[in-house]
Amino acid sequence: MSSSSYGAVLRLPAVARLYVVGFVCRIPAAMVGVVLTLHVVTSLDRGYGQAGVVAGASTIGIAIGAPWRGRLVDRLGLRRAIAPSVVVESAVWLVAPHLGYHALVGAAFVAGLFLVPVFSVARQSLAVLVPPAQQRTAFALDSVLVELTFMLAPVVGVLIATQVSTTAALTVVGVATVGGGVLLMWADPPTRSQRPAPVLPADLDAPAHGLGAAAPARTRVVTPELVVLLVAAAAASFVLIGTDVALVASLNDAGRPGDVGWMVALWAGGSVVGGLVHGARSSSPPPLVLVVLLALAVVPAAFAPVPVWLALAVFVAGLPCAPTLASINATLVRIAPEERRGEVMGWSGTMSTVGNALGAPLCGWVIDHVHPGAGFLTAAVVGGGVAAGGLAVQHVVRRRRGGTRALAAAEVSSPGR
Structure with missing residues (x-):
């Protein structure tokens, strides 16, 4: 690297x-x-x-x-x-x-x-x-x-x-x-950049201002791509908070609560390594794919028989963390209009908070009623499932868009009446 x-x-x-x-x-x-x-x-x-x-x-x-x-x-x-x-x-x-x-x-x-x-x-x-x-x-x-x-x-x-x-x-x-x-x-x-703000197209539905001038249209912020990224942010946070809760519960169940600190540090260390590798690469999978990988990386921790294997598993689970979050943030700032970027980043923070708020109690409830290892699986299945569902919806939308564009192209190329 x-x-x-x-x-x-x-x-x-x-x-x-x-x-x-x-x-x-x-x-x-x-x-x-x-x-x-x-x-x-x-x-x-x-x-x-x-x-x-x-x-x-x-x-x-x-x-x-x-x-x-x-x-x-x-x-x-x-x-x-x-x-x-x-x-x-x-x-x-x-x-x-x-x-x-x-x-x-x-x-x-x-x-x-x-x-x-x-x-x-x-x-x-x-x-x-x-x-x-x-x-x-x-x-x-x-x-x-x-x-x-x-x-x-x-x-x-x-x-x-x-x-x-x-x-x-x-x-x-x-x-x-x-x-x-x-x-x-x-x-x-x-x-904000120092370049002049782009001239926005006129909003034809808005009343005119002055001598026939139309009011500028509001920049469109909520797009399918943004919704996908907000879902990715919530799903990633769900996986991360669920892993955190399950890790603490697993060590307490094994009678080793004193290991929590260095295990969390090891998990974060895996994230640091993954982030450095991610940043040195010229390309990476889309954010939702990275969330799915993040969820899959958590699964081995559910079956770790002893703390030594759990330590190895949490390091592996940490590897996709920073790449996933970095990819979500980089894509957000790319698609958000500059004049609304702060608001969009705020919504991303809110969705991450929602993921945390849902993940901690749900994974905790499963741990209380089943086993600490089930907390890892819950984080992986729910967070990864949400991301996989987002990928499926994204695929269907793209196929429909492709079909619509092909139909429009065919109509344009066909002879008129």
């Missing part, structure tokens, strides 16, 4: 700085889940189910807020769009470590609703800074850095929560969240 493609991307103006800023700003998002759980369970003396309610409130806030905040970035520009997020997050995280349980649920929702959209902004900016021919490599490297963030940040959060206090850990999350927002505003990476 040659590293020349990565060097070429990093030498592009402002790209290396964007990666550094994105990595730093994503740290609190990767840390907050485990810190909130530990705070609710240990400091507030509540159960894991109640900790899940707090996490669920944050998830709902993120799902609602992501498209809205993305649209603000499209309309107002980065700094004006995220300034309210920085202000609100400052207020929330100032008081959150000192709140009771029920107030913390509300605070978690507000924090999710106004979460600084660093994930989508970084990808929007990559689409502007990196030429299309190099975007596969750029998005693969971005996915690898995300994996590294989620390998390191939770460990730091757990160390602070256990060695100091969960109040201190939540305060660190808050400071890092606000600091990340300020850093992003300072860096102000471009989310």
Whole structure:
């Protein structure tokens, strides 16, 4: 595998700085889940189910807020769009470590609703800074850095929560969240290109403005290709969260809960390797095919007889993770109109959140009633089945389009009456 493609991307103006800023700003998002759980369970003396309610409130806030905040970035520009997020997050995280349980649920929702959209902004900016021919490599490297963030940040959060206090850990999350927002505003990476906006065709159905001028048509955003990608994002998230839950359950069932940390790191390590290989290649399968491969790669973990084999299986399961996410993101920014790209990336985040929200309880229910290995199979069958269904629908639509075009061509070539 040659590293020349990565060097070429990093030498592009402002790209290396964007990666550094994105990595730093994503740290609190990767840390907050485990810190909130530990705070609710240990400091507030509540159960894991109640900790899940707090996490669920944050998830709902993120799902609602992501498209809205993305649209603000499209309309107002980065700094004006995220300034309210920085202000609100400052207020929330100032008081959150000192709140009771029920107030913390509300605070978690507000924090999710106004979460600084660093994930989508970084990808929007990559689409502007990196030429299309190099975007596969750029998005693969971005996915690898995300994996590294989620390998390191939770460990730091757990160390602070256990060695100091969960109040201190939540305060660190808050400071890092606000600091990340300020850093992003300072860096102000471009989310729109500098070229003039294209002249859109006139909307013939709209009333005229001025002397016979027609109002410009709204750019079409929802297309079959976009729907396919949103389905892929939800299916991939379902597989990933299901694998996560099943891995923890399998190790607990084997009496080895202490192995969870390094097993998750090994899973993420497989994703890093897969992402680097993906970015160095000149082509890859479509996103839905990669989701199917992601699901298939999880299956061996369901039949691992001992932890050593489970470790090998989770490494293999990690290999398609970063390639799948990188392919979805790269395709999204390619098909989304630039003036609506932030909103589209927000919808992608929402669909990923939906996949997480459905995958965790369903796989958990199957684990409780069957066996931890069944959790891996559920993640693979449901997520892979959704992706395979999307491929089937895509195939039928393309065949119908091909038939329609052939019929139209035949009518044009036939002699008129």
